Amino acid sequence: MSIFKNYYLSIGILLLFMVADFSCTHHSAKDRESLVLAQVGNQKITVHDFRLNYEFGFPHLKKAPDRKRSYLNYMIKEKILSLAGYQMGLDKNERVQKLEKELLNELLIEELFRTEVDDKIKITPKEIHDAINKSKISWKLRYWVDSNFENASRVGQAMRQSGYSTVVQDILRNNPEVKLSPKDFETKYLTWLEVSPELLNSIKNLKVGEISDPVKLDGAYFIFQIVDIRRKGILEKEYLDKTASIKKVLFYRKSMKESLKYISDFMTPKNVVTKGGAFFDLTDALLDWRKLKEEKQTDFLQAVESADTTHPYLFKLKNKLSETLVTFKGGRWTIKDFLDRFDPKKVRKDSIDPDKYRKEINQQIALCIRNYFLLQKAKADNLIKSPEIQKQLHGWQDKWVYQETKNYFTRDITVTKIQAKKYFERFKDRYKIGKNDRPTFAAFRNQAIRDAYFQKEEALLNSKIDSLKMFYPVKINESILDTVNTNDSKKSRWMSLQVFKRNSNRQAVPVVDPAWGF
Numbered sequence: 001m002s003i004f005k006n007y008y009l010s011i012g013i014l015l016l017f018m019v020a021d022f023s024c025t026h027h028s029a030k031d032r033e034s035l036v037l038a039q040v041g042n043q044k045i046t047v048h049d050f051r052l053n054y055e056f057g058f059p060h061l062k063k064a065p066d067r068k069r070s071y072l073n074y075m076i077k078e079k080i081l082s083l084a085g086y087q088m089g090l091d092k093n094e095r096v097q098k099l100e101k102e103l104l105n106e107l108l109i110e111e112l113f114r115t116e117v118d119d120k121i122k123i124t125p126k127e128i129h130d131a132i133n134k135s136k137i138s139w140k141l142r143y144w145v146d147s148n149f150e151n152a153s154r155v156g157q158a159m160r161q162s163g164y165s166t167v168v169q170d171i172l173r174n175n176p177e178v179k180l181s182p183k184d185f186e187t188k189y190l191t192w193l194e195v196s197p198e199l200l201n202s203i204k205n206l207k208v209g210e211i212s213d214p215v216k217l218d219g220a221y222f223i224f225q226i227v228d229i230r231r232k233g234i235l236e237k238e239y240l241d242k243t244a245s246i247k248k249v250l251f252y253r254k255s256m257k258e259s260l261k262y263i264s265d266f267m268t269p270k271n272v273v274t275k276g277g278a279f280f281d282l283t284d285a286l287l288d289w290r291k292l293k294e295e296k297q298t299d300f301l302q303a304v305e306s307a308d309t310t311h312p313y314l315f316k317l318k319n320k321l322s323e324t325l326v327t328f329k330g331g332r333w334t335i336k337d338f339l340d341r342f343d344p345k346k347v348r349k350d351s352i353d354p355d356k357y358r359k360e361i362n363q364q365i366a367l368c369i370r371n372y373f374l375l376q377k378a379k380a381d382n383l384i385k386s387p388e389i390q391k392q393l394h395g396w397q398d399k400w401v402y403q404e405t406k407n408y409f410t411r412d413i414t415v416t417k418i419q420a421k422k423y424f425e426r427f428k429d430r431y432k433i434g435k436n437d438r439p440t441f442a443a444f445r446n447q448a449i450r451d452a453y454f455q456k457e458e459a460l461l462n463s464k465i466d467s468l469k470m471f472y473p474v475k476i477n478e479s480i481l482d483t484v485n486t487n488d489s490k491k492s493r494w495m496s497l498q499v500f501k502r503n504s505n506r507q508a509v510p511v512v513d514p515a516w517g518f
Helices: 002-007 009-016 029-034 047-055 067-087 094-116 125-134 149-162 164-173 197-203 236-270 276-290 300-305 312-317 335-339 354-380 387-409 417-426 445-468 478-483
Strands: 036-040 043-046 137-146 186-190 215-217 220-231 324-328 331-334 474-476
Touching: 029 047, 036 047, 036 067, 036 478, 043 047, 043 067, 047 067, 067 387, 067 445, 067 474, 067 478, 094 236, 094 354, 094 387, 125 236, 137 149, 137 164, 149 164, 149 220, 186 220, 197 215, 197 220, 236 354, 276 300, 276 312, 276 324, 276 335, 276 354, 300 312, 300 335, 324 335, 324 354, 331 335, 387 445, 417 445
Parallel strands: none
Antiparallel strands: 036 043, 036 474, 137 186, 137 220, 215 220, 324 331
């Protein structure tokens, strides 16, 4: 039932930042976050830095007896290597510079929405009170989904005549390759917190047992039937307990709604128009490029420039890169202007239908032009001076410089088959799945080579770090580390929670390299 999960992933992410709290008794919450856990050279690792990194870090890095101290040591190692990287000028590396530019643009747009939208949102006590009351009502739903409106309408009419279950059973019986039952199209009891506003609006006037008209959600057409409605009483204590979390949900929903309004108001006067001829030339060439074998699917512009008549659409685009793709008030973009801002490889591989692919490219053009104008405004408003932008930028810059330093120091490491086999024999138990399992090197050859490489890599880096400590001395505030409470238990420490930004697919928080700990 992915429709219900996908809509509110962002709410889940928002609430997850509330998980850990800190019990340094003599400091306010804000002061506790800024306390220094460790000093590495002239760099600091604060409680806040540690908390976010640890909570979203990989579980195998938290298996030492003193998990917090062990994890902090990994953070210190990376900090030392990044400091060495800055000293070697690796922050000027082309890759780091490119990543910094992309991140800065992303952060500027985020900051623009914060100042123009989020900072203006107010949540009243009455809204919170009413929302808590609403959360005590839940629905159990049946649904059917179709990509075609006419098909969905016919199914809905049949359900009204013969009943939901009868029609679903008939459809599934006639499609034996679909290994589902009517129960698979039935939800648990859901509150308004667990469904999208669009879905909620479509069922709010639906009576128990009634079949809805087709409702378009997330590009598909849904038919709903309410099986049951539950209403529970509410205790006064629940208003206190739920206020903080409900306020965040209400804030998120208002933010989404106001953001869409802001974008509409902002973009409408720009009068953006996509030229049909250039658009079809571009998408035909992109579809042609996607047919290339993976090993030959190089940069799209390179493919265009080197194309011959064996790829007619790529070849045709060769002399059309300077044609106008988009016009807007005060300017225009050529096809190449757009491609300079867009990576075709980021478009989903499952978009094999040409019409769906064109729709996705059209959406990418809209996003690129939107971000172009938003970025101009953010720069004009001088949002680059935001302390939060600078903090996030510096945190990711440290991570990228660490990676470049690591690659530089380990560039000559190799693992032979003999070395990998010795590693496998020494740590054979790691490759067991069951108690009586007898793993063989042949079955785990590639994994053993990778693990042996990581072991050699870590040994070399530890040696480098030991010598670098002379230049970047380390001081750990043990008394503060002891007071930091994290969301950690024997169960949760084996779980991995990775959070990614929706627009860029970048991790929301830079965390310790998972290659440590081998």
